[in-house]
Amino acid sequence: MRWAVFDVDGTLLPGTSMERLAVRRLVQSGVVTGSMLIRFLLSGLRDLALGGIPGLLRNKGYFRGIREEELSVFSERMVRRSVVPRIPSAAREEMEGLRREGFRVLLVSGAPDFMLHPLALAIGADAAIGTVLETEDGRFTGKVSGEHLYGPEKTAILKEKAAELELDFEKSVVYANDSTDAEHMRLFGTAVAVNPRPGLRREAGRKGWRVVRWNNVVAAP
Numbered sequence: 001m002r003w004a005v006f007d008v009d010g011t012l013l014p015g016t017s018m019e020r021l022a023v024r025r026l027v028q029s030g031v032v033t034g035s036m037l038i039r040f041l042l043s044g045l046r047d048l049a050l051g052g053i054p055g056l057l058r059n060k061g062y063f064r065g066i067r068e069e070e071l072s073v074f075s076e077r078m079v080r081r082s083v084v085p086r087i088p089s090a091a092r093e094e095m096e097g098l099r100r101e102g103f104r105v106l107l108v109s110g111a112p113d114f115m116l117h118p119l120a121l122a123i124g125a126d127a128a129i130g131t132v133l134e135t136e137d138g139r140f141t142g143k144v145s146g147e148h149l150y151g152p153e154k155t156a157i158l159k160e161k162a163a164e165l166e167l168d169f170e171k172s173v174v175y176a177n178d179s180t181d182a183e184h185m186r187l188f189g190t191a192v193a194v195n196p197r198p199g200l201r202r203e204a205g206r207k208g209w210r211v212v213r214w215n216n217v218v219a220a221p
Contacts, residue, residue, distance in 0.1 A: 001104060001166040001167060002102060002103045002168060003104050003165065003167050003173075004104070004105050004106070004172065004175070005172065005173070005175070006105065006106070006107050006174075006176075007108060007175060007194075008119065010177040010194075010195065011175055011177045011195070012214075013083065013086055013087065014215060017111065018083060018111040018112075018116070021078065022075065022078055022115065023062050025074075026074070031070075036061070036064065037062060039061060039064075043059055043061050053150075054150055057150055059142070059143075060133055060144060063112075064140060064142030066139065066140050067138055067139055068135050068139065068140065072114050075118055079115065079118040079119050079122055080118075083115075084122050087123065088214040090212070090215075091194075091214045092123075094212075095123070098173070103173070105123075105124070105125040105126050105127075106126065106127045106129070107127070107128040107130075108128075108129045108130075108154055108158065109129075109131075110154075111130050111131065112132075113131060113132050113133075114130075114133075116130035127165065129149065131146075131147075131148050131149050132146055133145060151181075151183065154184040155183045155187065169187045169188050169189065171189055172188050172189060172190070173188060173189070173190040173191070174187075174188040174190070174191050175191075175192045176193070177196055177200065178196075178197050178200055186207075190210075191210075192209060192210045194213075195215075196211060
């Protein structure tokens with residue numbers, strides 16, 4: 001089966017991430033307090049020192065203590081109001097063209113799955129794979145359950161899910177923006193570098209991958 005696989009942060013959402021938008025709105029609404037942010041920053045410095053960027057990305061302390069149901073409802077609203085309007089028209093047109101050609105659409109992102117699934121529903125994607133966060137007694141602990149989908153973990157999850165999705169890598173296409181995505185992009189018969197950072201731009205030049213610029217021109221809250 002042919003799939004069009006899209007990264008979200010920096011790709012469908014140029015210049016930002018779903019979590020960044022979420023935390024900003026949670027702070028504005030008072031759900032995430034100043035003390036929660038300070039606690040996250042202190043633990044984040046520790047995680048960065050011990051585990052580098054991957055260690056820091058696994059720290060979801062700003063969600064600690066928030067009820068699962070509350071964050072799910074919040075995410076659905078945020079996706080409608082702040083995420084979907086930021087997706088560039090060029091990205092939407094590319095996705096629609098692929099659908100007409102018979103591709104199915106898959107979102108793969110390090111963003112939490114409770115944010116990614118509402119986005120998939122909103123834009124008509126056929127499937128989504130995001131990072132799962134740990135919960136206890138219906139509240140988020142601020143930790144990742146399993147692996148954070150970053151760098152090689154995206155490669156691993158795509159290989160793991162290939163049989164279930166009937167994913168034919170050679171006949172499928174992938175879109176991403178960062179050098180940390182290059183590993184899983186190499187799995188595909190066609191790869192497209194979107195708004196690529198320098199490392200991915202160099203890799204795209206070496207591999208002959210198409211490079212596109214998707215710019216967000218829509219103001220969203």
